[in-house]
Amino acid sequence: MAQDSTIDAASILTKVNDYTWDIPITYKSGMRVPGRVFVSRKLLEGLEHETLEQISNVATLPGIQKYAMAMPDAHSGYGFPIGGVAAFDRDAGIISPGGVGYDINCGVRIIKTNLTVDEVRSGMKELIELLFHEIPSGVGSKSKLRASDSELTDAFLHGAKWAVDSGYGVKEDLEHCEENGYMKIADPSKIGEKARKRGKPQFGTLGSGNHFLEVQYVDEVFDPEVAKVFGLEKGQVTIMIHCGSRGAGHQICDDYLKILDKATRKYGIDLPDRQLACAPAESPEGQNYYKAMAAGANYAWANRQVITYWVREAFSRFFKSDVDDLGMELIYDVAHNVAKLEEHTIDGAKKMVYVHRKGATRAFPPGHSDVPSVFRNVGQPVLIPGSMGTPSFVLHGTEKAMELTFGSACHGSGRVSSRAAAKKEFHGETIQKELAARGISVRATHPSIIAEEAPGVYKPSEDVVDVVHQLGIARKVVRLMPLGVAKG
Amino acid sequence: MAAKISEGKYEYLYHIADAKFKAYGSTLEEAFENAAIAMFNVMINTSGLPASEPRDIKIRSPDIKMLLVEWLSELLYLFEVDGIIFSEFKIDLIEKTGDGFSLKGKASGEPVDPVRHNFDTQVKAVTFHDLQVEQDKNRRFWVQVVVDT
Numbered sequence: 001m002a003q004d005s006t007i008d009a010a011s012i013l014t015k016v017n018d019y020t021w022d023i024p025i026t027y028k029s030g031m032r033v034p035g036r037v038f039v040s041r042k043l044l045e046g047l048e049h050e051t052l053e054q055i056s057n058v059a060t061l062p063g064i065q066k067y068a069m070a071m072p073d074a075h076s077g078y079g080f081p082i083g084g085v086a087a088f089d090r091d092a093g094i095i096s097p098g099g100v101g102y103d104i105n106c107g108v109r110i111i112k113t114n115l116t117v118d119e120v121r122s123g124m125k126e127l128i129e130l131l132f133h134e135i136p137s138g139v140g141s142k143s144k145l146r147a148s149d150s151e152l153t154d155a156f157l158h159g160a161k162w163a164v165d166s167g168y169g170v171k172e173d174l175e176h177c178e179e180n181g182y183m184k185i186a187d188p189s190k191i192g193e194k195a196r197k198r199g200k201p202q203f204g205t206l207g208s209g210n211h212f213l214e215v216q217y218v219d220e221v222f223d224p225e226v227a228k229v230f231g232l233e234k235g236q237v238t239i240m241i242h243c244g245s246r247g248a249g250h251q252i253c254d255d256y257l258k259i260l261d262k263a264t265r266k267y268g269i270d271l272p273d274r275q276l277a278c279a280p281a282e283s284p285e286g287q288n289y290y291k292a293m294a295a296g297a298n299y300a301w302a303n304r305q306v307i308t309y310w311v312r313e314a315f316s317r318f319f320k321s322d323v324d325d326l327g328m329e330l331i332y333d334v335a336h337n338v339a340k341l342e343e344h345t346i347d348g349a350k351k352m353v354y355v356h357r358k359g360a361t362r363a364f365p366p367g368h369s370d371v372p373s374v375f376r377n378v379g380q381p382v383l384i385p386g387s388m389g390t391p392s393f394v395l396h397g398t399e400k401a402m403e404l405t406f407g408s409a410c411h412g413s414g415r416v417s418s419r420a421a422a423k424k425e426f427h428g429e430t431i432q433k434e435l436a437a438r439g440i441s442v443r444a445t446h447p448s449i450i451a452e453e454a455p456g457v458y459k460p461s462e463d464v465v466d467v468v469h470q471l472g473i474a475r476k477v478v479r480l481m482p483l484g485v486a487k488g
Numbered sequence: 489m490a491a492k493i494s495e496g497k498y499e500y501l502y503h504i505a506d507a508k509f510k511a512y513g514s515t516l517e518e519a520f521e522n523a524a525i526a527m528f529n530v531m532i533n534t535s536g537l538p539a540s541e542p543r544d545i546k547i548r549s550p551d552i553k554m555l556l557v558e559w560l561s562e563l564l565y566l567f568e569v570d571g572i573i574f575s576e577f578k579i580d581l582i583e584k585t586g587d588g589f590s591l592k593g594k595a596s597g598e599p600v601d602p603v604r605h606n607f608d609t610q611v612k613a614v615t616f617h618d619l620q621v622e623q624d625k626n627r628r629f630w631v632q633v634v635v636d637t
Binding site for chain 2: 102103257421449
């Protein structure tokens with residue numbers, strides 16, 4: 001099994017500054033804009049050739065603005081690279097399911113507590129066992145939620161708001177979600193029966209793969225003022241939930257790839273890769289996808305909200321204390337696989353664009369109307385999960401991201417090694433023991449899941465976050481160290 | 489994943505985040521069947537699993553590559569919704585129709601039991617990326633698929 005050789009990036013890329021490298025517009029015929037990769041010299045060495053090919057393919061799509069971009073955690077996906085950001089003109093541009101991915105609104109939320117690491121560490125093994133049992137995860141797991149058809153429709157329509165209205169949270173949770181927990185453009189009638197059938201039994205499940213639920217603590221504060229606004233301080237315990245729209249989202253993407261594959265021919269769009277299937281953003285096909293995608297995104301927000309409720313209940317039971325007394329407020333919830341119609345300033349003029357973030361996090365600056373009022377002075381919380389056993393980060397959005405990346409930052413650490421290779425190289429039980437020795441309890445359905453997601457298969461999260469921080473597209477606020485991880 | 493090359497039926501290729509495989513057959517039907525075995529073995533070792541639950545499958549697609557994607561996607565859908573781990577596949581016929589291609593076949597497997605079945609990662613979807621349906625100079629068929637995991 002030969003590894004896709006990494007390339008002498010210098011032969012393709014032009015250095016703009018220490019953290020910005022361009023793929024010239026002449027690299028591939030049909031490119032409408034240059035490609036732009038935000039990486040350090042160190043991360044550049046690990047970039048696959050395929051990733052650069054995919055970025056340059058995205059650069060050929062109609063209506064693309066400024067650059068086809070890739071964040072420092074970029075790696076090859078299918079169609080668009082993972083870690084890709086691309087904005088398309090509302091009127092002259094396209095919308096593409098490939099620019100969002102199969103797991104629509106895969107995302108992250110962080111819940112704070114007023115517990116300290118010392119109060120939690122000794123009972124961590126039992127706590128993570130409880131969370132593993134309370135929140136269904138893994139392939140084929142069944143939800144405890146028995147949503148009716150009308151409830152499912154309502155979740156597609158109103159996302160986290162449906163969950164809160166149904167008793168799975170408090171209204172403050174919604175103010176602390178991107179889009180207040182649901183995209184209003186969603187239209188469940190644009191979703192097929194298959195997506196509903198896949199989504200229904202999986203509603204209220206974490207899923208598998210890189211999805212997880214983690215108990216963490218703040219081990220370093222980089223910006224005490226902003227940390228205070230976010231309600232975070234050193235030693236404080238937090239909970240991170242990373243999951244998405246499950247089979248519902250996968251099927252929506254699947255269904256619309258086929259529809260847009262036809263539309264691509266209908267509208268005479270020339271594509272270098274069929275996975276980039278797209279339609280003019282404002283065409284009926286494009287809008288139907290957008291409305292279905294939004295419904296998928298809402299399902300994911302509802303899913304994370306329901307899981308949050310079970311996490312709060314489990315903590316309350318474990319610590320024999322009321323949820324309110326434990327201070328379990330939602331800090332923020334961000335999507336990292338989504339397309340959104342947003343206003344951005346391009347060449348000095350305000351413009352409406354469909355920003356596609358596939359493995360990239362929205363990072364809006366202070367003063368932006370989409371940032372919750374409580375955070376308005378410091379910018380949106382930008383949540384970057386680490387891989388299993390490596391630190392996660394909370395950053396805050398900046399004006400620089402609006403200038404450079406359509407208000408976007410990285411989404412995680414990015415894989416450097418395949419799952420198959422990981423299983424050869426790592427032994428799940430050994431990794432579990434090593435992590436336990438470092439004070440991290442891991443509970444998974446079985447050991448090979450741990451091997452596939454071993455810390456060594458990802459780029460170090462610090463390296464990725466440091467690029468974002470140095471560029472100034474989001475600035476570090478706190479670092480979160482894992483205490484316990486539950487995964488499918 | 490099972491063996492790298494399983495009796496010449498299929499082999500896994502390198503992909504950093506997802507799973508990529510090639511499947512072979514002396515007929516197109518056989519290559520499609522082997523692609524299905526390869527896909528399920530990304531999730532779980534299916535060798536030795538009983539194939540007591542059958543499902544009939546009929547698909548029509550505008551082109552042969554799309555037919556492959558839709559065949560595998562349908563199996564994935566039935567795996568999730570009906571909860572069956574398919575291990576045996578029999579495609580009766582792939583034929584050219586007036587407006588594309590059609591497939592008629594059967595998949596059989598065993599109902600999922602989370603206690604007994606140890607899954608690796610889940611296949612989320614079948615992508616169009618690097619998708620190939622080809623015939624080599626010896627008239628042997630091969631297909632290539634990347635699945636999202």
